Amino acid sequence: MGDEKRRLAAVAVELPEGVTPPGTAGRILHAGLQLFSEYGFHGASIRDIAVAAGINSATLYAHYPSKEHILAALVRLGHEELHGRLQRALVSAGDGPGATAATGATAQLAALVRAHVTAHAEYPLLAVVANSELHALSAELAAPAVALREQSTRLLLAVLHKGMETGEFAVDDAFLAAAAIAGMGLRVAHWFGPHQPYRRDEVADEFAAFALRLVGVAAEKPATRRRSRR
Amino acid sequence: MGDEKRRLAAVAVELPEGVTPPGTAGRILHAGLQLFSEYGFHGASIRDIAVAAGINSATLYAHYPSKEHILAALVRLGHEELHGRLQRALVSAGDGPGATAATGATAQLAALVRAHVTAHAEYPLLAVVANSELHALSAELAAPAVALREQSTRLLLAVLHKGMETGEFAVDDAFLAAAAIAGMGLRVAHWFGPHQPYRRDEVADEFAAFALRLVGVAAEKPATRRRSRR
DNA sequence: GTCTATATCTTGATAGAC
DNA sequence: GTCTATCAAGATATAGAC
DSSP: OOOTTSSSOOOOOOOOTTTSOSHHHHHHHHHHHHHHHHHOTTTSOHHHHHHHHTSOTTGGGGTOSSHHHHHHHHHHHHHHHHHHHHHHHHHHHHHOTTOOTTTHHHHHHHHHHHHHHHHHHHSHHHHHHHHHSGGGSOHHHHHHHHHHHHHHHHHHHHHHHHHHHHTSOOOSOHHHHHHHHHHHHHTHHHHOSTTSSOOHHHHHHHHHHHHHHHTTOOOSOGGGOOOOOO | OOOTTSSSOOOOOOOOTTTSOSHHHHHHHHHHHHHHHHHOTTTSOHHHHHHHHTSOTTGGGGTOSSHHHHHHHHHHHHHHHHHHHHHHHHHHHHHOTTOOTTTHHHHHHHHHHHHHHHHHHHSHHHHHHHHHSGGGSOHHHHHHHHHHHHHHHHHHHHHHHHHHHHTSOOOSOHHHHHHHHHHHHHTHHHHOSTTSSOOHHHHHHHHHHHHHHHTTOOOSOGGGOOOOOO
């Protein structure tokens, strides 16, 4: 699955639009994103980040009070972006015109997984930093992200429980199903990239179909299935 | 899913039996396992490791030529353990008395996933180090693990392709299915622990069932299903 | 094999001029 | 806001006695 030596595939260093601070602060964030995702928090130095941002290392402290705060900003940003997408996906799926009591959870789970996978395929570096470097933060600086993560988990569990109650899903254990579904989506950030023969929405659709099968929902269009690509 | 701040749950620091060097070299390896898994390679210092191993930092160099070599030993060990388990699982499933052309791939996929999940639940620290700290190694020291990882991936892909050919599996794309199945198993190392109300084999069985559903194999015993625990 | 002591370098962060 | 210069602490690794 790609270059197995690196933490993730060669991807453009991108942050969600609208939320990145302008000017130097934003360039520092981009530099941190790139270096933290590749070398980890402790593996990237203040000077490395400064060089990548095109500034002197001392200038950095005019924008962030410490190296840790750069990471905290990225981790928070990543968790906010994901949680916002999950929430919007849920709302859209729940309010859809075709939603009934018998298909609500199915559509919501598909929307949730699609959003989850899309986010990880769209911002792989941010996802890796938010997931794999959270532990480098102090409890205080990690708190906002931890809270968001718990809420995101709750969204998934709620949909699973709902589907189990309506009978849409045949699942023994909601937690284990959530862990499996979340795990397969999280990992996308590590292998997805422009070198793959897939578009983001192809992966998202396929993984949503995987999730539905996983919870016991039969495939909706068995005839439409494409041939294998790999 | 556990303490979301840390990289993994509170688990005993264990290495596979028989492969750990005796004496001080082994204690260094255990110390490295604990500290690398919690703080990452660059987040744990030589002195930290020495203290955890109960020796002076200089003594360490009588056993390993560099800090990087400690990590390399752990990463290699982790990949060898996993690959060995996958191979043995495949052989057992393939040679089983009930194996036929129509069920071979199904049994093999279940065995593969069970072994994968069991390994990650049995040695979570080792799995986290082997997976998440591989990038900190030079290309040379990472090479053995990278090679093993490619072989493990091939095992899974081969089973998927076989099941697609025999008609056991209804899968569009073997690579995406492999990525999903591998991802859900890899993540187990991050949340499994003694605080969870599951035994290792319960998780392994459930995840194997998830994988079979994911590739389109209908549940074998729908009546035997237990009630949800969470 | 294990220690004390130390060399050498890099780290995160600060002081102060412009 | 950005720089030069620098501090104090920490890093990896080595030398040499026992």
